Amino acid sequence: MGVVIVDLSVSLDGFIAGPDDGPEFPLGRGGEGIFAWMNASEANSGAIISGRRTFDIANGWKDGHPIDAPIFVVTHDPPTTGEWSPRVSFVTDGVEHALELAQEAAGDRTIGISGASVAQQLLRLGKLDEIQVSVTPLLLGGGVRLFGGFDGPIELEQTRVIESEGVTHLRYRVLYD
Amino acid sequence: MGVVIVDLSVSLDGFIAGPDDGPEFPLGRGGEGIFAWMNASEANSGAIISGRRTFDIANGWKDGHPIDAPIFVVTHDPPTTGEWSPRVSFVTDGVEHALELAQEAAGDRTIGISGASVAQQLLRLGKLDEIQVSVTPLLLGGGVRLFGGFDGPIELEQTRVIESEGVTHLRYRVLYD
Numbered sequence: 001m002g003v004v005i006v007d008l009s010v011s012l013d014g015f016i017a018g019p020d021d022g023p024e025f026p027l028g029r030g031g032e033g034i035f036a037w038m039n040a041s042e043a044n045s046g047a048i049i050s051g052r053r054t055f056d057i058a059n060g061w062k063d064g065h066p067i068d069a070p071i072f073v074v075t076h077d078p079p080t081t082g083e084w085s086p087r088v089s090f091v092t093d094g095v096e097h098a099l100e101l102a103q104e105a106a107g108d109r110t111i112g113i114s115g116a117s118v119a120q121q122l123l124r125l126g127k128l129d130e131i132q133v134s135v136t137p138l139l140l141g142g143g144v145r146l147f148g149g150f151d152g153p154i155e156l157e158q159t160r161v162i163e164s165e166g167v168t169h170l171r172y173r174v175l176y177d
Numbered sequence: 178m179g180v181v182i183v184d185l186s187v188s189l190d191g192f193i194a195g196p197d198d199g200p201e202f203p204l205g206r207g208g209e210g211i212f213a214w215m216n217a218s219e220a221n222s223g224a225i226i227s228g229r230r231t232f233d234i235a236n237g238w239k240d241g242h243p244i245d246a247p248i249f250v251v252t253h254d255p256p257t258t259g260e261w262s263p264r265v266s267f268v269t270d271g272v273e274h275a276l277e278l279a280q281e282a283a284g285d286r287t288i289g290i291s292g293a294s295v296a297q298q299l300l301r302l303g304k305l306d307e308i309q310v311s312v313t314p315l316l317l318g319g320g321v322r323l324f325g326g327f328d329g330p331i332e333l334e335q336t337r338v339i340e341s342e343g344v345t346h347l348r349y350r351v352l353y354d
Contacts, residue, residue, distance in 0.1 A: 123316075
């Protein structure tokens with residue numbers, strides 16, 4: 001089965017977005033500096049699992065998603081009006097079912113995780129295989145954190161470090177007990 | 178004047194210690210994995226500024242501090258009993274005065290900052306010149322955070338990346354406005 005990976009850009013203090021993120025400021029106040037490049041792992045994904053908040057902030061990718069793959073949006077309350085990408089499906093019975101659907105769609109290709117909340121849920125379930133963070137030279141002081149909501153420690157294995165244009169891409173395998 | 182640098186080991190989720198840190202568990206529950214090596218920048222320091230909490234957790238370095246340099250401990254309430262290293266001085270009138278004393282003692286040598294709280298205060302004052310974090314392959318989920326207590330964003334310049342034994346040392350210069 002495809003590897004389940006979250007690949008996000010973070011500030012040095014661990015935020016994926018600054019305060020007050022929303023459709024108007026997708027990366028929050030001060031957060032636009034986080035996202036200066038395309039994340040490489042997602043580009044090869046055979047399916048994407050997204051949280052509802054990411055879907056809303058991205059306006060449903062109605063103008064297209066950079067990756068041509070099915071997007072499974074986990075939500076208890078799918079929208080009934082509005083526009084969104086034809087690649088979007090809503091999954092109302094939880095992240096585990098979204099993962100099954102994504103695995104079926106992706107085959108052996110990577111499953112990319114969009115959004116901190118879905119990544120955190122999969123981590124708690126022991127289903128997140130890899131983490132890539134692109135550490136941006138920025139301190140935000142507040143906003144949306146990539147990690148939280150679990151009891152540690154969880155050990156990782158650092159598998160790759162790539163330095164590029166002032167940003168460092170750190171990749172890890174999650175070592176569950 | 179000497180460069181003011183904080184050089185600490187952090188988990189990937191940004192903690193310098195796990196929950197419930199104290200003299201008995203200096204790095205908190207699950208935090209012992211953070212600290213597997215000596216931090217290189219401090220080794221060259223001509224003076225150290227420490228917070229009171231770090232002093233307490235380290236038992237006043239009564240058995241010696243790994244670096245032979247004067248240690249200025251910022252505290253409003255210095256201890257009157259107990260034992261501590263003869264290199265320790267207590268500074269009761271704030272971190273700025275501790276910085277003056279440390280600069281005088283260090284000359285052109287680096288001033289090392291021990292403890293997140295002192296580093297955060299110096300960052301707010303625009304007096305922290307450099308940050309080195311040694312990112313450890315570990316998620317702690319809770320504990321003592323390296324960064325907080327300021328309004329961002331603060332821009333950094335990444336000056337060095339060193340990968341070593343599964344840990345990545347990231348070094349930054351702080352770019353104040």
